Amino acid sequence: MKSPPSGKDTLAEPPTYDLIELFFFAYRDFVSDPDRILDEYGFGRAHHRVLHFVSRNPGLTIAELLDILRITKQSLNRVLKELIEKNFIESRTGTADRRQRLLHATAKGHELALKLATLQTCRITRALSEMEPEAKDMVSRYLLRLIDPSDSAHVKHLVFGSEET
Incomplete structure (x- = not known):
């Protein structure tokens, strides 16, 4: 686990409890819609994250x-084994290096990943629709x-496909 950024361990002002708590509540609600769907499959948030990144990056x-998550x-291994056994992800042998295992979402896995992303997109879209048009870019820069x-x-490249933003 990473430690807090150096030089920022002590502040002259009190902690920003309002923003800290808003992050907690926003995250709680952001994952609540997918959590209900995942529960139907006996999956949790770890399954969601694995399925999301494998679906978005075929051949990962x-x-x-491991580096992303x-x-x-x-x-x-525990989460991946379940997703493979339930036919949401498949592991293929690498073509260049036969020792490599390349991960791909099955049609069933991609469908579930898309369903979960759609739920979260609706929540994000609703929040952004009540803000200025440039809010999405501002929020992206803030999160980065x-x-x-x-x-x-690395994250910029993974999310946007480039070093820009």
Whole structure:
């Protein structure tokens, strides 16, 4: 687990409890819609994250997925095993390196990932529709600045396909 950014451990002003708590409540509600659907399959949030990134990045390796999620290999293996056994994800042998396992969402897995993303998109769209037109870009820039600077370029590339934004 990463420590807080250096030099920012102590503040002259009190913590921003309002924003901290808004993050907690926003996250709670942002994941609540998918949580209800996932529960029908006996899945949790870890399954959601794995399915999301595999569906969005066909051919992702296990090492790349571990790097994105920053979870232990043991945790990933348990979740991945369930998703494979229930035919939401398939693991294919790499063509260049036969030791590599490339992960792909099945049609069933892609359909579930899209259903969950649609629920979350509706929530985001509703919130943005009540704001200025440039709000989406501002929110994106703000969220990117919350990410550790050492990981920012990697996340930008993963999310936007480039180093720009």
